[in-house]
Amino acid sequence: MNHDSYPDYYIADILRSTRLIALVGASPNPERPSHRVMAFLLRKGYRVIPVNPGQAGKEILGQPVVARLADIVEPIDMVDVFRAADALPSVVEEVLALNPLPRVIWGQLSVRHDAAAARAEAAGIKVVMDRCPAIEYPRLVA
Template identity: 50%
Template sequence: MSDPNSDADIASVLKQARTIAIVGMSPKEDRPSWGVARFLKSQGYRIIPINPGHAGTTMLDEPVYADLKSIPAEISVDMVDIFRRAEAVPAVVDEALTHLPGLHSIWMQLGITHAEAAAKARKAGLKVIEDRCPKIELPRLGNTPQSA
């Protein structure tokens, strides 16, 4: 099996994604999740903030949802970007697999890996990137929806 974090796989995930749910997005501008979401939005992606404590508000001009299952069916999410501790990843992956039928990939941020949840997502046909940050990978690979 090829390395799931190969440049080719990362580039493929970033090129295929258009709408990204940011699980654990903070409203605080100094937090990594906010900076990554702002960067992704500036690169042409639509971001969907997920934070139960701020559901019903807006972040970066997008409505915040409590969880993945609360995202309206008419919004097709391509990628779930997880800003949660590794212990939370299995529940996020299960919810994504259950409620996001058009999903293509799961992305775990720097420092986050979960072998069992990653294997489950891959078995369901999703690409999985672990322990990486799209804000770092996009400029490195030069691959945005605008260049697709």
């Protein structure tokens, strides 16, 4: 996949078929982008499980926080990553240890790591990077 640009149908299909999102790097701070995007996704009807080891056992926007992806006991459709780009390889490794594998890894704005994306894609996972579902959803789905 060319990660410099994505066809609209590729993004729209992901957003329409996704139900459960694991949001890595979720923040309880309403001023943080991850908090605002999580609120948006919840308003649009997605189930969102916040992932943040420092907040595990608490709630963000009424959703119980888990420490890591492996703590989620149901199949994840999409892993939405709010971490620095250099953290994406470790997130991909955590994703690849899941069974079943999520269908999508989504790197938020400025989150791009081509080698990590290639590793995920080699396992059959779709990858979107340097995009925000809260921007793409109104443009392509709503």
